[in-house]
Amino acid sequence: MSLLTINNAACKGCGICVQACPVSIIAMSNNKTPFVSAEKEKRCVLCGHCESICPDSALKHNYLPEMTPIRREKLKEVTSENIAEYFRSRRSIRAFLPKKVDKEVLEEVIDIVRYAPTGVNRQMNRWVVVSDPQTIRQLGEGVISWMKTMIQANPELANRLNFVGLVTAFERGNDVICRNAPHLIIGYTETAYSTGAKDNTIAASHLELLLPAFGLGGCWAGYLMVALQYSPDLKKVIGLDDSYTVHSALMVGYPKYRYFKTPQRKEAQVNWM
Structure with a gap:
């Protein structure tokens, strides 16, 4: 053919x-x-x-499935003005309502994120969605265990990232790792895929920007992401071995609070040539 x-x-x-x-x-x-x-x-x-x-x-x-026509009438609702306001109003959400998001909603979000660009159209992104509270707690405790190891093995790094303070806060009942989020969405690719980090970071950024359209909020779980990259034992909790590398981790749920103003950001630094 x-x-x-x-x-x-x-x-x-x-x-x-x-x-x-x-x-x-x-x-x-x-x-x-x-x-x-x-x-x-x-x-x-x-x-x-x-x-x-x-x-x-x-x-x-002939080697692609049937394509869906673009619905131009829907795109009329997307203007530079309203999408700019949408982007500017985005906030990193660290306080969530104690309410689960329906699985169908999360499935729709991830389904849309499939359309994020990837290097040479490889489409190698994969996801783990964690909704079980015990597993989320286990992951948080695993990050703290990894931090304790790093405090001994690399005190300079641990001091720079305030690992001692984070461990102390967590052990006092303050979940500074997963923020009591009802869901975690973790992105990964095969380790052998050389541009996996770029592809998955782009896709996860799309995902985080998409969440408010569903009434949801999210925040990058940076400590969890790094610990999953360096701790094989922690990676096993989400069913991955060394043939896979984690590139992103987001806390996801319904925001507990609304925001009413947009903080200013630094001016863009651009060299026009």
Whole structure:
């Protein structure tokens, strides 16, 4: 089966698919029909740009599932003004209501995040969603255990990151690791995948920005993320071994409080060239 099927009756020979292909494997025949030679087909990254961008629906990528048409009427609601306000109003949420998020809602969030960009369209991101309170507590305790080890093994680092203060606070009942969040979403890839950290960080950032649209809030669980990267025992708690590397960890739930003002941020530092 060839890579592309062209509806010759619909194709106008505009060549937009040729220009859109990120790996430049599509060419135009003498009769203005797009094609991919047999020797170039293996270079296809299955991004779907060629089919997605065709204004006449004249091109079908034979190795991709049926595509859903973009609903332009929905995009009219997205303006530079309201999306800028949405971005600026985003807050890192560290106080959550004691209420679980329905599994279907979390599934929808993660389903949308599938569309975050990945290097060469590899789509290697994977997720662990932790909703069991005992497991969340176990992870928090595991981070504290790792911190105690680091206080002895690397006191300079431990001092810089205030590990002693964090351990003391946790043992006094203040969950400074997972913030009593009802859910954790942990992102990882295969360790052998060289751009996993970049891909998963992009996807997790998309996820965190998406949460308020569902009435949810989130915050990066930095201590948990780092401990999962360096502690094999802690990684086993979420069912991972050394063939996988954790790149992100977010606390997720319904925000306990609302915010009413936007704090100022430093001016963007840009070199215009």
